[in-house]
Amino acid sequence: MVSLTNIYNNDNHFFNFNDLNISRFTRSEILSFLEKRLKDRQKTYCVTLNLDIMRQAYKKFKFYETLRSADLIFADGMPVLWLSRFTQNPIPERTAGCDIVYDLCKLSNEHGYKIFMLGAAQGVAEKAKIELEKSMTDIQVVGTYSPAPLELLDEDACQNIVEMINATGAEILFVALGAPKQEEFISKYYNRLNPYIMIPCGGSIDYIAGIQNKSPQWLGKIGFEWLYRLVNDPKRLFKRYIIQDLPFLFGLILKMKLNINILDLLTDYNMSENIK
Numbered sequence: 001m002v003s004l005t006n007i008y009n010n011d012n013h014f015f016n017f018n019d020l021n022i023s024r025f026t027r028s029e030i031l032s033f034l035e036k037r038l039k040d041r042q043k044t045y046c047v048t049l050n051l052d053i054m055r056q057a058y059k060k061f062k063f064y065e066t067l068r069s070a071d072l073i074f075a076d077g078m079p080v081l082w083l084s085r086f087t088q089n090p091i092p093e094r095t096a097g098c099d100i101v102y103d104l105c106k107l108s109n110e111h112g113y114k115i116f117m118l119g120a121a122q123g124v125a126e127k128a129k130i131e132l133e134k135s136m137t138d139i140q141v142v143g144t145y146s147p148a149p150l151e152l153l154d155e156d157a158c159q160n161i162v163e164m165i166n167a168t169g170a171e172i173l174f175v176a177l178g179a180p181k182q183e184e185f186i187s188k189y190y191n192r193l194n195p196y197i198m199i200p201c202g203g204s205i206d207y208i209a210g211i212q213n214k215s216p217q218w219l220g221k222i223g224f225e226w227l228y229r230l231v232n233d234p235k236r237l238f239k240r241y242i243i244q245d246l247p248f249l250f251g252l253i254l255k256m257k258l259n260i261n262i263l264d265l266l267t268d269y270n271m272s273e274n275i276k
Contacts, residue, residue, distance in 0.1 A: 048097030050077030078223030
């Protein structure tokens, strides 16, 4: 993998958090970089980093290593920006993964890049394809597939999925399996997958398909998109956001600002000695 840090050898381009080099680029700069990688036919594994992904990586070292292997990490959550403000060069803006997905769809519409959508619930990716084709008549969504959970545990089944994706000639791969499955799938099969841009995209396909409503843009800008999601899906998200993520954020702030470490009390796995 060719990390951005090997291309831009300058600390000002990154916020280093626990050896995760998080891009300080704006949305337009990220898109320009990805477009260049497409033109140059160079593989790029992206990570759309938010607080919940950081928490999972803190608990599970293997997942942490999966994130470290990414070519490009950008801040998909306001808490990541807030943490960067404890440094001299904070991240200038949040870049939502769903926005980059939409931007790549527009590139497909304009330049004919082929897209494959992997994941989301049965039939949702196909619905997203139909919705995209209504507004982007030249978009090239060449395949969709929603694997059953057990398929992702079977090596032969996963190899079949990789071959299915490659057979379409897709140049852009959206993987909506939820974290950490989506990041682990890309990382594990990086060398076998042929698409040049590979991006885990969580609920982005649901948003495109109209299955879920995206929060108002102004809520995202002030860091309260999570609250909109929580109100709309409390049964699924209350534990994640309130019981797990908010205390973890508080622990990170204490660690970074005051060097007070309570993170071991908030997680099931001790990696605190690695938190800078």
